[in-house]
Amino acid sequence: MASLAKFDGLELPASADFHVHLRTGTMAETVVPCIRKGGVNTVYVMPNLVPPLTSASDALAYKDRLQRLDPSIHYIMTLYLHEKITPAVIKGAKAQGIVGVKSYPAGVTTNSASGVLSYEPFYPVFSTMEQCGMVLNLHGECPSGEDITILNAESSFLPTLKSLHAKFPKLKIVLEHCTTREAIEAVKECGPNVAGTITAHHLFLTIDDWADDPFCYCKPVAKLPRDREALLKAAVSGSSKFFLGSDSAPHDLKAKKGGRGKTAAGVFTQPYVTQLVLNALEIAIERKVISEEEVTEEILKNFLGGHGRKFYGINDGSNEKIVLRKGSEVVQESFKGDGVEVIPFRRGESTWSIEWK
Amino acid sequence: MASLAKFDGLELPASADFHVHLRTGTMAETVVPCIRKGGVNTVYVMPNLVPPLTSASDALAYKDRLQRLDPSIHYIMTLYLHEKITPAVIKGAKAQGIVGVKSYPAGVTTNSASGVLSYEPFYPVFSTMEQCGMVLNLHGECPSGEDITILNAESSFLPTLKSLHAKFPKLKIVLEHCTTREAIEAVKECGPNVAGTITAHHLFLTIDDWADDPFCYCKPVAKLPRDREALLKAAVSGSSKFFLGSDSAPHDLKAKKGGRGKTAAGVFTQPYVTQLVLNALEIAIERKVISEEEVTEEILKNFLGGHGRKFYGINDGSNEKIVLRKGSEVVQESFKGDGVEVIPFRRGESTWSIEWK
Numbered sequence: 001m002a003s004l005a006k007f008d009g010l011e012l013p014a015s016a017d018f019h020v021h022l023r024t025g026t027m028a029e030t031v032v033p034c035i036r037k038g039g040v041n042t043v044y045v046m047p048n049l050v051p052p053l054t055s056a057s058d059a060l061a062y063k064d065r066l067q068r069l070d071p072s073i074h075y076i077m078t079l080y081l082h083e084k085i086t087p088a089v090i091k092g093a094k095a096q097g098i099v100g101v102k103s104y105p106a107g108v109t110t111n112s113a114s115g116v117l118s119y120e121p122f123y124p125v126f127s128t129m130e131q132c133g134m135v136l137n138l139h140g141e142c143p144s145g146e147d148i149t150i151l152n153a154e155s156s157f158l159p160t161l162k163s164l165h166a167k168f169p170k171l172k173i174v175l176e177h178c179t180t181r182e183a184i185e186a187v188k189e190c191g192p193n194v195a196g197t198i199t200a201h202h203l204f205l206t207i208d209d210w211a212d213d214p215f216c217y218c219k220p221v222a223k224l225p226r227d228r229e230a231l232l233k234a235a236v237s238g239s240s241k242f243f244l245g246s247d248s249a250p251h252d253l254k255a256k257k258g259g260r261g262k263t264a265a266g267v268f269t270q271p272y273v274t275q276l277v278l279n280a281l282e283i284a285i286e287r288k289v290i291s292e293e294e295v296t297e298e299i300l301k302n303f304l305g306g307h308g309r310k311f312y313g314i315n316d317g318s319n320e321k322i323v324l325r326k327g328s329e330v331v332q333e334s335f336k337g338d339g340v341e342v343i344p345f346r347r348g349e350s351t352w353s354i355e356w357k
Numbered sequence: 358m359a360s361l362a363k364f365d366g367l368e369l370p371a372s373a374d375f376h377v378h379l380r381t382g383t384m385a386e387t388v389v390p391c392i393r394k395g396g397v398n399t400v401y402v403m404p405n406l407v408p409p410l411t412s413a414s415d416a417l418a419y420k421d422r423l424q425r426l427d428p429s430i431h432y433i434m435t436l437y438l439h440e441k442i443t444p445a446v447i448k449g450a451k452a453q454g455i456v457g458v459k460s461y462p463a464g465v466t467t468n469s470a471s472g473v474l475s476y477e478p479f480y481p482v483f484s485t486m487e488q489c490g491m492v493l494n495l496h497g498e499c500p501s502g503e504d505i506t507i508l509n510a511e512s513s514f515l516p517t518l519k520s521l522h523a524k525f526p527k528l529k530i531v532l533e534h535c536t537t538r539e540a541i542e543a544v545k546e547c548g549p550n551v552a553g554t555i556t557a558h559h560l561f562l563t564i565d566d567w568a569d570d571p572f573c574y575c576k577p578v579a580k581l582p583r584d585r586e587a588l589l590k591a592a593v594s595g596s597s598k599f600f601l602g603s604d605s606a607p608h609d610l611k612a613k614k615g616g617r618g619k620t621a622a623g624v625f626t627q628p629y630v631t632q633l634v635l636n637a638l639e640i641a642i643e644r645k646v647i648s649e650e651e652v653t654e655e656i657l658k659n660f661l662g663g664h665g666r667k668f669y670g671i672n673d674g675s676n677e678k679i680v681l682r683k684g685s686e687v688v689q690e691s692f693k694g695d696g697v698e699v700i701p702f703r704r705g706e707s708t709w710s711i712e713w714k
């Protein structure tokens with residue numbers, strides 16, 4: 001694959017990853033050092049710990065622990081939408097530098113048991129967020145039921161996105177990890193306050209990939225070829241509504257493929273997240289889903305950080321530079337920590353390298 | 358769940374299971390003794406061994422090995438459609454008591470690497486089968502590609518079913534392990550020479566069940582609630598076109614949930630196959646997908662063996678009787694053999710018991 005050779009040696013601002021799971025304990029010790037390896041110096045950190053981060057002080061204490069693991073990273077914090085979150089909590093959190101609030105519908109993914117059953121009780125919270133300029137991060141899936149499966153869980157959620165946007169037009173909303181053509185269209189149809197993150201792995205995967213491979217299984221699940229195509233086209237569209245949020249979600253090997261329990265949902269892309277986006281675009285060019293001409297330096301720079309930093313109003317970190325080196329690295333077989341082992345996405349495949357300037 | 362309590366103590370002919378994988382070696386030693394445990398005395402044995410069974414002598418040698426493991430079972434043999442199968446092979450096989458030929462599209466499931474790429478080269482074979490009264494067993498999925506995923510692989514295959522039926526109207530064809538509403542409709546629309554088997558596990562499952570559970574993952578994959586509903590309705594419709602073929606497919610635990618390889622496709626239902634059908638119908642009654650009145654002794658008897666024996670013209674085994682006992686057993690956690698361990702479907706759940714008269 002020689003398709004993006006034009007970027008060999010390209011200097012870009014460090015990437016910003018607007019959706020990461022960094023966990024706690026030895027897992028955090030294992031994955032936080034992987035952030036810079038992926039060409040990233042700015043991360044938007046998910047709050048679905050056990051218990052979830054429902055106060056600014058909890059979130060800041062967590063940030064402090066992360067900073068001790070790698071002080072060179074800009075950690076941006078978001079709270080877990082929960083009945084403990086009130087308008088007063090929002091105002092206090094804003095004053096302490098918390099940037100957003102993440103909503104998990106109850107039961108749809110890892111550590112979402114404390115999630116939302118209905119949005120209406122949170123309207124006063126959303127109104128306060130709108131007034132004080134905090135961002136609402138939506139895990140956009142309806143729980144499965146009579147007519148909803150993991151396949152249409154996201155498209156079934158889109159009316160909720162639109163109704164929240166209509167009720168709170170000045171509220172900044174991010175539809176996290178878009179996986180369907182319908183989600184991309186819905187984000188486009190909303191005003192400029194609504195954006196969507198796109199993961200690296202959803203630029204590669206369809207249902208066939210994860211059906212028999214737990215290391216490709218995540219929520220929302222990868223859908224059909226037409227959906228992957230829509231994500232790829234959004235990523236290279238230049239629209240400021242779409243930017244990288246990897247949803248890198250490390251799980252110990254045992255939770256993925258050991259014992260007899262259910263398979264944990266999540267794909268681990270952190271150590272190669274910039275590199276994987278390049279690989280995904282190369283494959284899409286080969287498959288003629290997009291053209292090489294569409295992928296410009298400007299497009300890359302904006303998808304990998306520019307659009308996200310602008311949407312969030314964050315300047316930290318964009319002066320630090322990385323240099324892309326084509327095809328000079330192989331994805332490690334695993335990342336091991338004290339008692340944990342995490343298998344990265346596309347282990348054993350060749351990928352790009354990142355040098356820090 | 359008291360919904361099928363009316364069948365507690367019911368005497369039925371031994372079930373016939375028209376699609377089983379019995380494997381070889383220690384795996385066969387482990388699973389063949391499970392056939393009678395599932396209330397079954399007649400099995401239609403799949404030929405996808407390595408190498409595949411492409412001659413009557415191979416199939417009969419295999420039958421002989423199975424008979425040594427349990428001589429009380431009626432084993433009905435089918436060959437693996439392959440370039441080695443010629444009209445002469447068909448005639449010879451028929452004379453030696455081989456009943457059918459199974460077609461696997463290349464690459465869609467376990468040991469299908471030797472499968473069919475195009476049906477046209479086999480038209481002379483199908484014509485001979487039609488003349489001498491052999492049954493064509495179809496794994497009805499198209500291989501995944503640009504527009505085909507494991508979700509529409511079966512519905513994409515249905516035009517092939519219809520065209521084979523149109524070209525060979527007297528050829529008996531079984532569309533194996535139907536998983537979609539479209540497959541059920543297609544079988545209904547064909548003449549009486551076309552039937553469909555339905556597994557026990559597809560009466561329970563949708564995509565959400567197998568997404569995070571390798572013990573529910575099989576090919577064809579379970580689809581949507583509407584598809585499960587169509588299977589349940591076909592099973593209790595009384596139509597002679599639909600009957601049980603469990604596709605019970607044992608894999609060692611390591612192939613399901615060990616190491617880092619791909620997850621093997623297959624659900625192991627053999628030891629409880631009759632019992633599971635009762636459980637599935639009970640759950641469907643509770644969910645009001647079918648009514649208790651629809652499930653009569655006649656419906657059960659025919660779905661569990663009557664229709665299949667009639668379609669195949671097999672009388673062996675229908676005089677042997679089983680008695681159903683409601684809710685008196687729990688599905689074993691695993692079945693262990695020499696160096697193999699197989700996890701059954703719905704391990705740990707309560708189920709019916711079977712007594713042999």
